[in-house]
């Protein structure tokens with residue numbers, strides 16, 4: 282068994298500088314006083330609590346008044362942020378410093394949505410960014426207007442994006458979220474899984490003559506994407522298209538021009554981005570091409586503008602009024618001091634149904650690290666499992682665990698004030714559920730309330746006593762609620778950028794690099810070794826007992 286990280290252990294000389302630091306120690310001491318106070322009591326003590334513990338930005342409200350925090354908690358968290366040099370790190374991020382230290386490069390996704398020139402080591406990268414945006418605009422217009430014709434002269438009706446991870450999750454999530462803004466009739470599809478079933482099911486109803494493939498891969502070496510891309514090309518040719526038709530039906534988005542050419546896509550049909558754009562931060566770059574094709578370039582630019590507005594807020598707002606900073610610090614409080622190990626993302630907007638999946642990569646691939654920037658093992662947790670489903674579906678599935686389970690889980694609720702489809706009273710019902718759940722998670726229901734409720738029912742006294750413990754809800758769960766006017770492109774851009782920066786804030790506190798992902802390499806290497814083993818029928822004894830057993834079972838039954 283590997284060592285477990287335990288942030289609650291007493292001080293000893295093996296502690297890291299972070300957990301030994303005065304700011305961290307002060308938060309540890311503060312935790313023991315606060316844990317006895319139910320949050321709803323804090324509202325009784327402070328009539329201004331909602332105003333004091335919520336922040337506004339444009340038409341976005343972020344309410345963290347239901348979090349188990351006091352003014353003192355926030356003051357101590359801000360001291361921790363200053364101790365970890367937060368303001369300087371934010372400035373360094375925005376000015377192209379090599380914040381991705383293990384790969385020795387900048388993480389300059391803010392340049393992809395900047396209105397002002399952004400310099401990277403003496404070069405104004407905004408010029409390149411704008412040139413690719415212009416290339417995307419011209420191509421998008423041609424496809425959406427029908428000027429670009431497929432090999433038999435018909436316009437394009439379907440776009441298949443082939444990519445995985447950041448080359449899939451962001452574009453897919455945004456395209457789904459902004460479905461009401463899809464106006465051209467072009468249908469977007471996303472294929473990520475190497476399981477041939479996804480490619481088969483996607484291609485089966487499509488006409489190759491009216492289908493455009495976007496092969497999206499930062500490296501253009503990813504096994505899943507290249508395998509799917511080759512199979513898509515084989516399908517295209519097998520349906521009657523010719524080699525020379527590929528140029529009209531396949532484009533690439535990548536940083537790797539040579540690999541794109543090697544695959545057989547003319548580099549003239551390639552949309553470029555750069556190594557300083559991390560995969561999970563890339564939807565703003567040409568990786569967003571399927572978004573632009575689906576919703577049009579004006580809406581794509583509105584998405585960028587919303588993100589840029591949040592960037593400016595993050596860069597220029599004092600820490601205590603800075604939404605990503607405060608949400609990052611509250612997450613640190615939950616994870617390192619309240620023992621939260623799991624975080625639910627609960628959008629009360631069906632169009633955000635892929636948002637939890639997108640945030641899984643953003644948060645877990647960024648901060649799932651156990652070694653700090655100095656190469657030392659951490660002795661504190663650096664993140665949680667992230668998961669979720671749109672409300673109200675989750676209420677009838679897993680909320681039971683949130684309300685009465687033993688796990689310590691935090692939650693973000695997100696909801697629009699205006700529905701894209703205001704049918705009857707659906708939206709008030711949806712929001713009533715959203716507000717009620719946040720209230721229930723905070724207030725819970727104590728024994729006295731349960732007893733009172735049962736006394737005024739027809740339940741017998743004997744049954745009442747049996748039921749009481751089952752009906753108690755402890756409450757005090759850490760909940761943040763975000764409300765916004767409507768899920769439009771600008772608001773979505775703002776929300777995504779907010780989460781990107783929140784993840785960065787956490788990484789600064791934890792002194793880890795959120796921009797690398799070495800942990801995905803081992804599985805890839807081992808799959809490469811196992812694949813040749815599956816190409817013959819002899820049983821193997823070359824691996825550990827379990828792996829041998831699985832391989833041999835597969836060989837027996839395939």
Ligand code: F6P
Nearest residue numbers: 445446447448498499500503560
């Ligand atoms: O899963 C690892 C990873 O490198 C992600 O970070 C990335 O988003 C994904 O693979 C896809 O990579 P690429 O865009 O290079 O195909």
